[in-house]
Amino acid sequence: MRDQLTRRALMLGGVGAAGMATLAGCGSGAESEEDLPVRIHANDATTFQPNFNPYGGVPLQGASGLIYENLFLVTAMQPGKSEPWLGTSLEWNEDGTVVTIELREDSRFTDGEALDAEDVAFTFRMMRDFPATNIVALDVKDATALSTHRAEITFGSTSFAQEADICTRPIVPEHLFSAFEDPGTEQIAEPVGSGPYVLERFSDQLYTFVRNDEHWAADEFEPRRLAWPSFTTQTMNTALQAGELDWSGGFVANIEEIFIRSDPEHRGYWYPGNGTVNLTLNLERELFADLELRRGISLAVDRREIAEIAYQEYFGPPHPTGLPRPTYEEFIAEEFRDLEFEVDLEEAARVLDEAGYTLGSDGIRVAPDGTPLAFDLPIPSSYNDWVTTSQILGSQLSKVGISLTPRGISFEQWLEARDTGNFDITISTAGAGQNPWYLYRSMLSSEYRTEGDEPVVANFQRWYDEETDELLAAFTATDDEDAQREAIEGLQRIVVEKLPTLPIITAPNWFNYNTEHWTGFPSEEDPYALGAPVGNADRILVLRRLTRTTS
Amino acid sequence: MRYLLKKLGLYAFIAWAALTLNFLIPRLMPGDPVRVLIAGSEGQIDPEARDAIAAQFGLTDDPLIVQYFHYLADLARFDLGVSLSNYPVPVIDIISGAMPWTLVLVGVSTVISFLLGTGLGVLLAWRRGTWSDHVLPALTFLNAIPYFWMALILVLVLAVGLGWFPYAGAYDRTMFPELSAPFLGSVAYHAALPALTIVIGSFAGWVLQMRNMTVTILGEDYVSMAEAKGLPGRMVLFGYAARNAILPSITGFALALGAVVGGSMLTEVIFNYPGLGYTLFQAVSAQDFPLMQGLFLIISLAVIVANLIADAAYVFLDPRTRQGA
Numbered sequence: 001m002r003d004q005l006t007r008r009a010l011m012l013g014g015v016g017a018a019g020m021a022t023l024a025g026c027g028s029g030a031e032s033e034e035d036l037p038v039r040i041h042a043n044d045a046t047t048f049q050p051n052f053n054p055y056g057g058v059p060l061q062g063a064s065g066l067i068y069e070n071l072f073l074v075t076a077m078q079p080g081k082s083e084p085w086l087g088t089s090l091e092w093n094e095d096g097t098v099v100t101i102e103l104r105e106d107s108r109f110t111d112g113e114a115l116d117a118e119d120v121a122f123t124f125r126m127m128r129d130f131p132a133t134n135i136v137a138l139d140v141k142d143a144t145a146l147s148t149h150r151a152e153i154t155f156g157s158t159s160f161a162q163e164a165d166i167c168t169r170p171i172v173p174e175h176l177f178s179a180f181e182d183p184g185t186e187q188i189a190e191p192v193g194s195g196p197y198v199l200e201r202f203s204d205q206l207y208t209f210v211r212n213d214e215h216w217a218a219d220e221f222e223p224r225r226l227a228w229p230s231f232t233t234q235t236m237n238t239a240l241q242a243g244e245l246d247w248s249g250g251f252v253a254n255i256e257e258i259f260i261r262s263d264p265e266h267r268g269y270w271y272p273g274n275g276t277v278n279l280t281l282n283l284e285r286e287l288f289a290d291l292e293l294r295r296g297i298s299l300a301v302d303r304r305e306i307a308e309i310a311y312q313e314y315f316g317p318p319h320p321t322g323l324p325r326p327t328y329e330e331f332i333a334e335e336f337r338d339l340e341f342e343v344d345l346e347e348a349a350r351v352l353d354e355a356g357y358t359l360g361s362d363g364i365r366v367a368p369d370g371t372p373l374a375f376d377l378p379i380p381s382s383y384n385d386w387v388t389t390s391q392i393l394g395s396q397l398s399k400v401g402i403s404l405t406p407r408g409i410s411f412e413q414w415l416e417a418r419d420t421g422n423f424d425i426t427i428s429t430a431g432a433g434q435n436p437w438y439l440y441r442s443m444l445s446s447e448y449r450t451e452g453d454e455p456v457v458a459n460f461q462r463w464y465d466e467e468t469d470e471l472l473a474a475f476t477a478t479d480d481e482d483a484q485r486e487a488i489e490g491l492q493r494i495v496v497e498k499l500p501t502l503p504i505i506t507a508p509n510w511f512n513y514n515t516e517h518w519t520g521f522p523s524e525e526d527p528y529a530l531g532a533p534v535g536n537a538d539r540i541l542v543l544r545r546l547t548r549t550t551s
Numbered sequence: 552m553r554y555l556l557k558k559l560g561l562y563a564f565i566a567w568a569a570l571t572l573n574f575l576i577p578r579l580m581p582g583d584p585v586r587v588l589i590a591g592s593e594g595q596i597d598p599e600a601r602d603a604i605a606a607q608f609g610l611t612d613d614p615l616i617v618q619y620f621h622y623l624a625d626l627a628r629f630d631l632g633v634s635l636s637n638y639p640v641p642v643i644d645i646i647s648g649a650m651p652w653t654l655v656l657v658g659v660s661t662v663i664s665f666l667l668g669t670g671l672g673v674l675l676a677w678r679r680g681t682w683s684d685h686v687l688p689a690l691t692f693l694n695a696i697p698y699f700w701m702a703l704i705l706v707l708v709l710a711v712g713l714g715w716f717p718y719a720g721a722y723d724r725t726m727f728p729e730l731s732a733p734f735l736g737s738v739a740y741h742a743a744l745p746a747l748t749i750v751i752g753s754f755a756g757w758v759l760q761m762r763n764m765t766v767t768i769l770g771e772d773y774v775s776m777a778e779a780k781g782l783p784g785r786m787v788l789f790g791y792a793a794r795n796a797i798l799p800s801i802t803g804f805a806l807a808l809g810a811v812v813g814g815s816m817l818t819e820v821i822f823n824y825p826g827l828g829y830t831l832f833q834a835v836s837a838q839d840f841p842l843m844q845g846l847f848l849i850i851s852l853a854v855i856v857a858n859l860i861a862d863a864a865y866v867f868l869d870p871r872t873r874q875g876a
Binding site: 046047049050051053056057058131184185186187201203204205206227229230231232234235238244412415419455457 | 586602633634636637638639640641644645648649711718719720721722724725726727728823825829833838
């Protein structure tokens with residue numbers, strides 16, 4: 001998990017690595033050529049705290065997936081597909097309430113115990129018994145081992161849509177976890193997992209993994225060691241520049257200058273969409289319930305200009321369906337495939353005029369009920385990119401007679417406003433999840449509706465619509481791909497035609513790589529996984545491809 | 552003795568007040584740590600997880616008074632709770648991990664700053680009225696520049712520009728802590744620049760205080776008497792003037808040592824130094840109440856103890872406080 005506050009903080013930049021380099025030579029960190037680690041930066045931290053419990057709070061990066069393994073490998077880059085890992089096959093019953101999983105027979109925990117169906121069943125029962133460990137909200141009713149290598153999980157409701165969540169749960173050893181009073185509150189400093197890597201050493205500024213040569217897939221992983229040094233946003237930029245990291249997540253302002261320029265041959269970045277940032281109009285305000293007003297605003301927003309100025313063209317403008325590209329490109333309905341957001345100020349003015357928003361003498365339009373179209377746009381002042389975005393929005397909308405005044409407030413105040421609905425217009429993010437259903441659910445589902453001032457946790461524009469809910473439910477009720485696709489296309493139509501929310505920016509998966517020592521990272525040409533080193537399965541997929549750079 | 556007992560009673564009361572405030576203040580702050588965590592993930596944590604996370608953190612809706620008694624009971628067992636931002640690592644572990652860095656860095660530089668400042672102060676007082684008086688405006692200037700500004704300039708020039716010093720961390724990121732020369736060297740190397748900024752930022756204050764005090768004392772009759780007797784200058788200076796002039800500085804020094812535990816937050820934030828100050832900074836930005844509380848508790852107790860020691864030291868150093876005691 002990335003800390004947005006620090007990621008957006010100003011950076012120091014510059015060199016200063018000379019001192020570090022001279023010391024590295026005489027330190028114990030001097031590795032032999034064959035044993036060169038892959039140096040990974042996954043999240044900002046000045047110091048690490050030793051916790052590798054994949055179900056306990058904030059575990060260190062790498063615990064899930066590399067130490068505690070998934071049943072199947074799934075990545076948002078290939079939605080709907082899964083590759084066998086601990087599991088060899090996965091079967092649903094007719095109504096999507098029971099799933100049967102076959103396991104491979106040669107998985108072992110690093111303490112020598114075999115990993116079998118009992119461990120899988122235990123892991124899912126643990127999620128049922130300790131809600132704190134059930135962070136993907138699976139409706140587990142029961143889980144049992146049918147035989148040594150076959151487990152059955154029963155759900156309280158149709159759960160087809162959450163197959164990706166089932167696949168990516170890290171499986172924990174029953175013989176160790178069953179001793180914990182509450183696995184969700186247990187700190188595990190010395191993890192015993194089944195994965196292709198084991199923890200080698202830990203200190204508060206660095207931890208290292210070493211390959212588990214007993215693992216059934218050990219041959220497929222060339223990197224023998226992984227090093228996870230601690231960096232904050234500020235120090236990460238300098239480390240990136242000095243070439244001290246091979247693989248990193250995180251936003252880097254002015255990346256061409258800071259990172260690429262000193263070694264363009266090896267260094268690169270790839271920022272595929274991993275969610276959508278939306279201009280969020282509070283639909284509980286009567287004013288914004290008017291589709292024509294939303295249409296007028298959308299027509300006046302130039303997404304390309306935002307991508308160019310606020311995001312230095314790291315990625316293009318979002319698709320009108322809100323589906324991030326290229327990640328969910330294949331789900332975009334035929335009819336919308338060539339659709340792009342168009343700026344059309346004349347059309348915007350016409351739409352607004354026709355709907356009765358007349359231009360006042362001060363250049364600001366007035367709604368039929370007399371309310372002037374002048375709004376504050378509250379945003380967290382620590383989000384530099386959103387601050388820039390909101391200034392651009394303000395000047396764009398002023399051209400059609402809508403006044404939007406950016407107002408930077410503290411992160412907490414903004415949260416409060418966003419969650420309790422105490423705003424007219426703001427900006428909010430929806431994550432891509434494992435498939436488009438997750439994205440649309442968090443943007444549009446009524447299940448998040450609350451009473452009165454109770455804070456909501458998603459669907460911040462408060463779009464409560466029966467048709468939308470039916471489509472979302474239709475997706476979960478089936479595992480037929482065509483039926484699911486049809487539901488997703490229906491949702492796209494709602495986003496495009498009814499404009500419940502206005503996508504303005506692609507939320508990217510930040511991923512920077514340096515192939516000086518290791519080659520094989522995903523890229524636009526070979527998008528086999530998401531690049532940021534934070535996904536359980538994506539990490540496995542990437543590490544398996546890495547080989548020592550030969551030239 | 553009665554004087555000390557009275558002081559002890561007073562400090563016990565202050566400690567209780569600090570404990571209670573320490574309990575109340577974070578709870579009166581606005582904000583909800585769970586929502587901060589979810590929003591900070593930019594949509595990568597499922598909003599469904601809200602209740603699960605709240606349950607993990609053990610956030611309750613018990614009445615304040617119930618929470619207060621739980622808090623006191625836990626304190627009695629040295630249980631400071633579990634950090635939220637580093638869940639489920641106990642707060643006491645995080646504090647004890649950060650404490651040594653702060654004690655060494657800020658402690659050593661405070662001692663250096665005090666010795667250097669006080670020594671220089673005596674010297675300047677002795678040579679008052681000569682060229683040395685021209686040093687004073689420079690010292691006043693040093694004392695007055697904002698610390699963070701001076702530190703940032705030094706980082707920019709010495710660490711980033713010239714690359715003479717590392718700009719972050721407590722030791723090299725390719726090393727593991729161990730009792731070896733390269734590791735200790737790395738620690739010293741990483742502490743050098745932050746220590747330098749602390750010394751530069753604080754020693755001028757000691758100089759000015761000591762010089763002014765010594766100059767005052769040098770005008771006292773008993774000093775003139777000593778000089779009239781023909782005692783050597785050195786003895787007059789150190790045996791008569793400085794010995795008396797240092798009393799207020801000693802109190803100041805004891806308080807400064809108490810403040811060491813709080814770390815120099817600015818220093819540690821600027822240098823990304825993993826001490827208590829930086830930990831506190833992060834706890835506040837993440838709304839990690841238990842960690843904040845634990846830190847405030849340790850810091851306030853350290854200041855209270857330092858005050859107590861200063862009071863006690865005074866009793867021995869200055870006979871006047873003993874009268875009527």
